[in-house]
Amino acid sequence: MNPIQQRLHRRTFLERSATGMGAVALASLLGREAAAGLEVPLPQAVAKAKRVIWMFQSGAPSQMDLFDYKPRLQEFHKQELPDSIRMGQRLTGMTSGQKNFPIAASKFKFAQHGQSGMWFSEMLPHTAKIADDICLIRSMHTEAINHDPAITFIQTGSQQPGRPSFGAWVDYGLGTTNEDLPAFVVMISKSNTKGQGLLARLWGSGFLPSQHQGVKLRGVGDPVLYLSDPQGIDREGRREMLDGLAQLNALQLAEVGDPEIQARIAQYELAFRMQTSVPELMDLSQETAQTFEMYGDDSRKPGTYAANCLLARRLVERGVRFIQLYHRDWDHHGGLPDRMVQQCKETDQASAALVMDLKQRGLLDDTLVVWGGEFGRTVYCQGAITDTSYGRDHHPRCFSLWMAGGGIKPGTVHGETDDYSYNIVRDPVHVHDLQATILHQLGVDHTRLTYRFQGRDFRLTDVHGNVVRSILS
Numbered sequence: 001m002n003p004i005q006q007r008l009h010r011r012t013f014l015e016r017s018a019t020g021m022g023a024v025a026l027a028s029l030l031g032r033e034a035a036a037g038l039e040v041p042l043p044q045a046v047a048k049a050k051r052v053i054w055m056f057q058s059g060a061p062s063q064m065d066l067f068d069y070k071p072r073l074q075e076f077h078k079q080e081l082p083d084s085i086r087m088g089q090r091l092t093g094m095t096s097g098q099k100n101f102p103i104a105a106s107k108f109k110f111a112q113h114g115q116s117g118m119w120f121s122e123m124l125p126h127t128a129k130i131a132d133d134i135c136l137i138r139s140m141h142t143e144a145i146n147h148d149p150a151i152t153f154i155q156t157g158s159q160q161p162g163r164p165s166f167g168a169w170v171d172y173g174l175g176t177t178n179e180d181l182p183a184f185v186v187m188i189s190k191s192n193t194k195g196q197g198l199l200a201r202l203w204g205s206g207f208l209p210s211q212h213q214g215v216k217l218r219g220v221g222d223p224v225l226y227l228s229d230p231q232g233i234d235r236e237g238r239r240e241m242l243d244g245l246a247q248l249n250a251l252q253l254a255e256v257g258d259p260e261i262q263a264r265i266a267q268y269e270l271a272f273r274m275q276t277s278v279p280e281l282m283d284l285s286q287e288t289a290q291t292f293e294m295y296g297d298d299s300r301k302p303g304t305y306a307a308n309c310l311l312a313r314r315l316v317e318r319g320v321r322f323i324q325l326y327h328r329d330w331d332h333h334g335g336l337p338d339r340m341v342q343q344c345k346e347t348d349q350a351s352a353a354l355v356m357d358l359k360q361r362g363l364l365d366d367t368l369v370v371w372g373g374e375f376g377r378t379v380y381c382q383g384a385i386t387d388t389s390y391g392r393d394h395h396p397r398c399f400s401l402w403m404a405g406g407g408i409k410p411g412t413v414h415g416e417t418d419d420y421s422y423n424i425v426r427d428p429v430h431v432h433d434l435q436a437t438i439l440h441q442l443g444v445d446h447t448r449l450t451y452r453f454q455g456r457d458f459r460l461t462d463v464h465g466n467v468v469r470s471i472l473s
Contacts, residue, residue, distance in 0.1 A: 047443025048407025048472075049368040050177070052170065053312050053323045055351055058151060059196050059330030060399065062377035062392050064421040065106045065340055067400035068138050069119040072419045073105035073379065081380045085422050092145055094333060094382060095393045101380035103420070104390040107337045116411035123344040126352035127402075132411040133355055133364070134404040135471050139415020139424045142375050142396045142431045147196050147331065150374035150396065154431050155202045157460040164206035164451075166435065167322035169460045171212040173449045174442060178319035180277035182215035182270065185315055188326045189305035190219055191346060195328025203324055207453040211263040211270075214324060217311070219303020223278050227271070235275070242268055281314055294357060296349040306350035313357050316367055330373055333382050334391035355404050368406025368441050375399050379420045398424050401434070406441045409473040432465035440467045 064070050081101040095101075108121045114131030127134075144150035149159035156163040164172070167184035176183035186203045203214030217223045229238050246265055253261040284300075287310070292299050298306035305327050312323045327347055332339050351371055358364040376399025377392035398417045404410065416426040436446040439460070446465055450457040 047441070048366070049405070049441040050366045051316055051319075051321050051323070052167075052368045052370065052406070052438060052442070053316065053325070053354065054166070054370045055309070055325045055327070055347075055354075055372075056151075056155075057330050057347070057371065057373040058198060058326055058328045059147065059332075060150075060373040060375050060377060060394060061330045061343070062106075062332060062336060062340065063138070063398065063400040063417075064377070064379060065108055065336065066121045066124060066344075067119070067136060067402070068398075068417055068421045069110040069121075070106070070379075070417075070419055070421050071110075073103060073421075076103045076420070077105040078102050078385055081420065081422075085418065085420050086380075087423075089397065090145065092394050095378075095380075098382075101378075102385055103379055104381040104385050104392065107388075107390075108340075114411060116413070118411070118413060123340060124348050126349040130352050130355050130404070133359065134402045134410060135408045135412045135414060136400065136402045137414045137429055137434075137468075137471070138398070138400045138417060139426065139428045140372070140376075140399045140401050140431070140434065141424060141428055142399075144375065145394050145396050147374065147394070148199075150394075151196075151198075151202060154374050154434075156206065157432065157435060157462055161199075161201055162206055163458070164208045164212065164460070165201075165203045165214065166438075166460065167203060167214050167324055168205040168208050168212040169449060170322045170439075170442065170444075172208050172451065173439075173444050174321060176319070176321060178277075179270075180273040181281070181315070181318055181320055182274075183321040184212065184214040184324070185320050185322070186214040186216045186324045186326070187219070187308040187311065188216070188328075189308050189346075190303040191305075191327065191329050196331055198326055198328065207458070208451055209259055209263045211267050214322075217278075217282075219307070223282050224271075224274065227275055227278060229275070238272065238275075242272055277318075281311070281318065284310065291357070295353040298346070299350065305346050306353075309350040309354040310357075313354060313361075313363075316358065316363055317361075332377070332391060333393065335389055336377075336391050337389055358405065364405035366406060368408065368438060369404040370401070370438070371403075372401030373399065376421075379422050395422070397422060403471070407473055408441070409471050412471065414468070414471050427470070429468055430464070432461045433468050435461050436465035437468045437471070441472070 081103055108123055110119050110121055112119055113128040116132050118131040118136060120128040142150055144153050144159050152161060153159045155165050171183040205213035222228055249261050249265050295310050296306045298304040299310045301307055308325050315323050330343060355369055358367050376395040378395045382391040382393045414427055418425050439446045446461045450459045
C-alpha cells in the first residue's frame with residue numbers, strides 16, 4: 001500500500017473510532033509505531049544483533065597513527081610522496097596551494113597485541129587489550145573529502161542533507177523494545193577543545209515520520225529539554241493536560257489525516273513516560289567503584305566521553321535500539337602528535353571498557369559496537385614537518401574502523417593498504433557496504449528497507465552496498 005492509501009484507511013478507521021480516540025488506545029495496546037499508523041518492516045533475516053552502539057569519532061582519526069602500521073614510512077620520512085601513489089587525487093582547499101607533499105612518518109610506536117597479533121599504536125593501550133574481541137577494518141573508503149558531506153554520507157547514506165539518519169532507519173525498520181525510552185538516543189561528549197560542529201540533522205528523521213529522529217541526551221542540566229514539569233504543575237496536572245491535548249490532536253487527525261499528528265500524539269506520551277525513565281537512567285549511584293575504575297575517572301563527570309560510554313551500556317540494558325555517541329576534535333591539520341595524545345586520553349579507556357563491560361554482562365553477543373570517523377588522513381604533511389610535530393589533511397581513499405560483538409568475527413583484520421596507507425590494495429569496504437552489513441546483522445535486508453517519498457522508494461544505501469560477509473562469524 002502506498003502512503004496515500006495508508007492515510008485513507010487510517011482516516012476511515014479513526015472516524016469510526018469514538019471521535020479518533022482509538023489512536024490513543026492503540027498507543028498502549030500495540031506500541032507507539034502501530035499507534036502512529038506506521039507499517040513497521042519486520043526483520044528479514046536471522047538477527048545476530050539486537051542493537052547498535054556507534055562511537056563516532058568526528059573529525060577523522062589518523063589511521064596510520066593509530067591502526068594501520070606502516071614501518072617503511074620511517075625510511076620515506078620527509079621524502080616527496082610519489083606521483084604514482086597520489087595519482088592526481090583531488091585536494092582540499094587547505095593543501096591545494098602546496099607545491100610539495102612531504103611524507104610524515106608516525107611519531108608513535110606500534111606493537112602487536114592479543115592472540116591475533118593485531119597492531120596498535122602506543123596511544124591505544126586499552127583498545128589493544130580487546131584486540132581479540134574486535135574486527136579491525138583497514139580498508140574503509142568514502143566519496144566525500146570534506147567533513148560535513150562525509151559525516152552526512154556515513155550517517156545518512158547521502159552527501160546531501162535531508163535524508164533520514166542511520167538510527168532513524170533502524171527505528172523505522174525495527175521499532176522499539178522499551179516503551180519508556182526512545183529507540184534512538186544521541187549523546188555528544190564535552191571535550192577540552194571544540195572540534196567540528198555537529199548539526200541535529202545528523203540524527204534527524206529526514207522524510208521518515210518525525211518520531212524516528214534521535215533524542216539527544218544532554219550532559220548539563222535536564223538530560224532532555226523541558227522534561228521537568230513547569231513550576232507549579234504537578235504530575236497529575238501534566239497528565240490531565242496531555243489527555244486533553246490528545247483529544248484535540250485526535251480530532252484534528254480525523255479531520256486532516258496528517259501522519260505527523262499521529263507522531264505528535266505518540267511523542268507526547270513518550271515524553272510523559274520519560275519523566276520517570278530518564279532520571280532513573282541517569283542515576284549512576286548504583287554503579288560500583290570497579291565499574292567507574294574500568295571506564296576511567298571521567299566516567300563520574302556528566303557529559304564526558306567516558307560518562308557517555310557508561311550510559312550507553314545502561315541504555316543497552318534498558319532495550320534502546322540505536323545509541324549514537326559523538327566525540328569531536330579529531331581534525332588534526334597541525335600539531336597532530338600532541339592533539340592525538342589528548343584525544344586518545346579522552347577516548348581509549350572508555351571505548352575499550354564499554355566492550356569489556358558488555359562482554360562480562362553477556363550483552364556483547366547481541367550488541368554491535370562500531371568505532372570510527374568519516375574518513376582518514378593523508379600520509380603527506382599539511383604544511384611543514386618539524387622534528388616533533390606534523391599535520392595531516394583529509395583522505396577519503398582509505399581509513400580504519402573497528403567493530404565488535406553482534407555476530408562480527410573477533411580478532412580479525414580485514415583489508416590492506418599500500419606502504420603509504422594511501423591506497424587500498426585488498427578487500428575494500430565502501431561506506432554503503434558498512435551500512436548494509438550493520439543492517440544485515442540486525443536482521444534487515446538493506447535492499448528491502450525502503451520508504452516511498454516523492455514518487456521514489458528510498459533506502460539508506462541508495463542503490464549500492466554489499467554485505468561484507470568475510471567479517472561475519
